[in-house]
Amino acid sequence: MAEGTDTDLRTAPSASAKDTKDVQDDYLHRRTLRRGSAGWLLLTGLGVAYVVSGDFSGWNIGLSKGGFGGLAAATVVMGIMYACLVFSLAELSAILPTAGGGYGFARRALGTWGGFLTGTAILIEYILAPAAISLFIGDYVESLGLFGLTSGWPVYLACFAIFIGIHLWGVGEALRFSLVVTAIAVAALLVFAIGAFTDFDASRLNDIPVDASALGSNSWLPFGVLGIWAAFPFGMWFFLGVEGVPLAAEEAKDPVRSMPRALAISLSILVLLAVVTFFAATGAHGSAAIKDAGNPLVVALQGDDGPTALSRFVNYAGLAGLVASFFSLIFAGSRQLFALSRAGYLPRFLSLTSRRKSPYLGLLIPGAIGFALAAWSGNGGRMLNVAVFGATISYALMALSHLVLRRREPGLERPYRTPGGVLTSSVAFVLALFALVATFLVDKDAAFIALGVYAIALAYFAFYSRHRLVAHAPEEEFAALAAAEAELARD
Secondary structure, eight states: OOHHHHHHHHSGGGSOHHHHHHHHHHHHHTTOOOTTOBOHHHHHHHHHHHHTHHHHTTGGGGHHHHHHHHHHHHHHHHHHHHHHHHHHHHHHHHHOOSTTTHHHHHHHHHHHHHHHHHHHHHHHHHHHHHHHHHHHHHHHHHHHTGGGOOSSHHHHHHHHHHHHHHHHHOHHHHHHHHHHHHHHHHHHHHHHHHHHHTTOOGGGTTOSOOOTTSTTOOSSSTTOTHHHHHTHHHHGGGTTTGGGGGGGGGGBSSHHHHHHHHHHHHHHHHHHHHHHHHHHHHHHHOHHHHTTOSSHHHHHHHTTSOOOHHHHHHHHHHHHHHHHHHHHHHHHHHHHHHHHHHTTSSOGGGGOOOTTSOOHHHHHHHHHHHHHHHHHHOOHHHHHHHHHHHHHHHHHHHHHHHHHHHHHOTTSOOSSOOTTTHHHHHHHHHHHHHHHHHHHHHOHHHHHHHHHHHHHHHHHHHHTGGGSOOTTSHHHHHHHHHHHHHHHHHO
């Protein structure tokens, strides 16, 4: 739709009611997703797919920050944060089942600024993470000797082109593909655990040398108590991304019932995989051996005897896990961008959808940005740290949204209610703030890069887009309804 037509949306009060309705209908018709494409099983698979690559690589770096005990404690604390956040999001997604996800929740609770801050933080996470994962896919392709390729821009370009192409084909096809690849990755993790536990030795868990100068250091906490805090971002890698499930709400079957169910089941699966992977990998070859490895599960299996048939299988499966997360994170980023664009927070043309109801520009433009970042930077770890910074901001704001809505609108219809109520979301809020601070302990440069991107986005919103919002976008209508009800209550 041309910008001129979008201007008509803002000046519509001067037109007739029929003309206004026609303009609104045409605007939304060109920005429509395919409803009813995903049931609870596909949504559960999507939740696991977001995260599963973190089981194959990345979490182990936390061993170099906190040792086995420090990373174990960090994983438990971050697991509690995600559990509390997921239960809070289950309630929010049942209240507002739209593609806006976190932006929509915060828009209702915290206003336009809160909505934009939350949506932008989510976008930072979901644009940077696929770029980083494309680099890891390149490393796996090179290490496996697939087709004689080396890690470089042709591999990154192929990743974005092939998997964005599947998304453009249609959401149902995309989610089914994601479910299959995710199932392969999960099966491989279970096979890995069986093989690794046959060589398990508890004495290897705490074999990292102790830093005697660190406060509270011992064999289980070789870097002291502060090491637990520093390991928070890596404990998150076992769960990072599961909060993106509500972004599929507009394309889900019966989202009010299926969304809470999918969130709970996917988190349960991720907890099981985290426990099994963590203990099996560290106990098979030792924490010290895998703490800096790019492919810790492979290193844990092959030990000092070189590659084995099982380690090669896990190596290939690791590639499947990376593909699953890369593929699903592209989906999540496109839906958040779609919702923000449809409501006018970002340029509106980004929310146009194709005949197959895919937000094609919302897929292609972030994909082009991700490819450019991957080809230019080559630093996957730094990009993931930037993504984690954005994620922690969004977690705090989404948990705060639950708190505000519970206090401000206690009578709001809630088809699903968070167990523990405001106590649950309060725990998520506080722990998210601790995790945000922890990102500065791990990578200050990444945190400041994310802040710089945030500042540019906020300037765009402050000086331009907040004056051009689309009042009849679903998330905006929901917030306007709340404001009208509050006005009536005051009268």
